[in-house]
């Protein structure tokens with residue numbers, strides 16, 4: 001352990017781990033030794049973390065096997081507590097957030113990144129009071145955001161940015177269709193608004209739809225009471241359809257998304273609410289010269305561009321609720337309930 005750690009009285013950390021107990025997953029806490037740092041590693045004091053739908057799937061074992069004792073969650077933010085002897089990017093006290101794929105710095109996605117995603121498979125995540133990560137696997141928190149707000153960004157916000165801006169090349173006057181009012185959805189709404197695009201939100205709740213309109217949605221459709229929401233979306237767009245669609249539902253929503261899409265438009269294939277791998281007839285895609293972009297979160301470069309945009313436009317993440325260090329199971333329950341509007345944060 002480098003001197004910088006030894007001298008800082010950081011000798012132990014509180015860690016949350018996924019443990020399989022009699023066949024059902026549980027979250028257990030323990031006090032562990034502060035992780036050792038390699039020369040290029042940074043010790044981050046994680047002060048807040050946030051939940052994504054992925055974390056529920058991981059807890060339920062629906063995203064494949066995870067190592068027993070895995071530290072969950074991809075999203076964490078806090079302060080640099082100590083740095084390895086060769087670290088040049090950070091110093092103690094810097095405000096930082098984790099990146100989802102520690103090795104995806106810039107350029108195109110590579111399949112080798114997959115198993116390294118924080119908080120899944122065999123890769124420990126951010127739900128601990130201290131974590132050690134390579135110095136390249138962090139971004140600086142926007143000065144306009146608190147640590148709790150910054151903890152909402154690494155997965156959901158980067159995904160929305162990658163989909164709409166990097167791949168979607170969003171422009172003023174475009175029309176964006178977004179499913180639901182969860183984390184990815186509300187970041188998409190805020191980003192689209194800031195671009196001067198028009199946003200239509202689908203929600204199962206009239207109360208959440210009202211809040212989405214207050215946040216700037218031009219129109220909302222209740223997908224429960226209007227199951228043929230694609231027809232409504234076409235009416236709301238003078239029969240043309242939306243130019244950009246964030247597909248969060250999966251097999252049960254994909255065909256309606258295709259029917260809601262404008263000629264030459266783009267669907268960002270992101271979500272798995274109703275399962276994986278839509279089996280769609282893609283003839284309509286050909287007919288209207290449209291594009292499907294497969295989106296898998298994003299790179300550090302995407303995250304840094306998003307942070308600059310957040311600062312320039314004064315965007316504030318929508319936080320549904322904040323839970324304390326002893327209430328992690330309650331935070332997961334809130335996510336599972338589907339009653340949330342925006343992001344769920346855990347303060348460590």
Ligand SMILES: NC(=O)c1ccc[n+]([C@@H]2O[C@H](COP(=O)([O-])OP(=O)(O)OC[C@H]3O[C@@H](n4cnc5c(N)ncnc54)[C@H](OP(=O)(O)O)[C@@H]3O)[C@@H](O)[C@H]2O)c1
Nearest residue numbers: 052053179180181182183184203204270271272273296297
């Ligand atoms: N590909 C990637 O890189 C990537 C990254 C992040 C997330 N995702 C995926 O994207 C989706 C959203 O993730 P998240 O973390 O933002 O989720 P979340 O915060 O848990 O969003 C939950 C909300 O989504 C809405 N919803 C649920 N089922 C729906 C359905 N069948 N049709 C339309 N809306 C539905 C509901 O909103 P209302 O209550 O308003 O109806 C629900 O409250 C998930 O499937 C997640 O796995 C993928």
